[in-house]
Amino acid sequence: MLEPSADEIRDWGNSVIQFMTDYLGNLRDRSVYRHMSSDRIRDRLDPALPSKGTDFDGLLKVFREAIVPFSRQNAHPRMFGYVQSPGTPLAAFADLLASTLNANLTIWRSAPAPVELERLTIDWIRQILGFDAEAGGLFVSGGSMANLTALAAARQTKHHSSGRLRMYASSATHFSIAKAAALLGIGWEDVQHVAIDERFKIRMDDLVAKITADLEAGYVPFCVIGNAGTVDTGAVDPLMEIREIANRFHLWMHVDGSYGAFAVLAESARKLFAGMEQADSIALDPHKWLYLPVDVGCVIYRDPEIARAAFAHKAEYTRMFGEEADEAFVCWDYGPELSRRFRALKVWMLLKGVGLDCLSAAIESNLACARYLESMVQASDDFEMVAPVELSIFCFRHVPVQLRSQSPEAIDAFNERLLVALQRDGNSYLSNATLGARFALRGCVLNYRTTLRDMEILLDDLRRVGRTLPA
């Protein structure tokens, strides 16, 4: 089976396409999530190390019966948990084709057309964001890797400094930033958590105060993070003001746009992102709001040459001979990885196959769903918002009439139980956030299949499930 016949490949393909069409055709009828235990899943998987092979039908049967039903259905229109993209059929085919070609995008010479396609799609993303023509970057595995990569480049700018480096990010920043700092040897404690305002955005007065105090104490401030959509509430920091502070104190400005940056494509949200295009680097996740399947993250540098200083490495076994500048392009000079899969194919197929107008409309529709949920919550007497809706994330809680006179702790405890019960019910799926010490139900609309009606069903589900819980 290492080398199946053409007929076998065709049969396998037909079976897979049959599965795909059935699966996607019945998505709405499925539970988003089924309660499951590790034991129940393991019981369905033959644990013996296989010395002989199994035919393709047998493999597909295990996938269909033991894997699919015991997975969370991320493509479901009421999967509102975390920041989860649904994937697209077009991109699933692109992944199949990428693995068939098995291009390895290390340098231009190893994968000429795939590297050209990556450079083209990176340039399309640069244009979407509004960066200058010199900006460039790479696809990486996800937002965490993009943040790590960008911060390695940022650190390079101060590598001759003898003092201890300090960076600044609002307290609502995703943990991958602090983790990246720790991995780079900067240290968790040298990431200064800047206070946030009532809209969960970075407070500029606290940012300036922290930088000034650090300078006086002999630290070396080197980088400030702006969020283009925080993970808990979707807040977009004032990016233009952050740019000004970065200029004043000679800091690298990095934007974490992993969740929100592609919402710049939606007319109704565009103005929030003013200043994003002036960042020194930005982390993005096409596997979030470009709806692509994992994994594809992206890092863009305003000046890619600075990144080269952080990553370029010359080893004799990688030396290239007699090539022109474009053909001598070395991917590993701009990021930490050597072997890289052909992620650009699915980004290119989506952008080219669907077009920006369609993507903009889908993102606009996601924003409208979150705003509709907020308006229904505000008009109700049994739900309340815990944070304003900025993009497509909504944080709220259920306060049925009999709970209104109870303590905030009792309301927190009820909503925690409600979240678990909702997830086990399976008709809609939310995750959670803690905002100002209060527990919040948290949802994120990131699926082109989600409709306004799904937002109504979510509130109905919460009321129905809530009635089954002791108050």
Ligand SMILES: Cc1ncc(COP(=O)(O)O)c(C=O)c1O
């Ligand atoms: C704002 C933000 N940054 C970074 C990340 C990390 O992205 P990834 O899961 O692709 O590593 C996330 C993930 O949800 C996020 O929301």
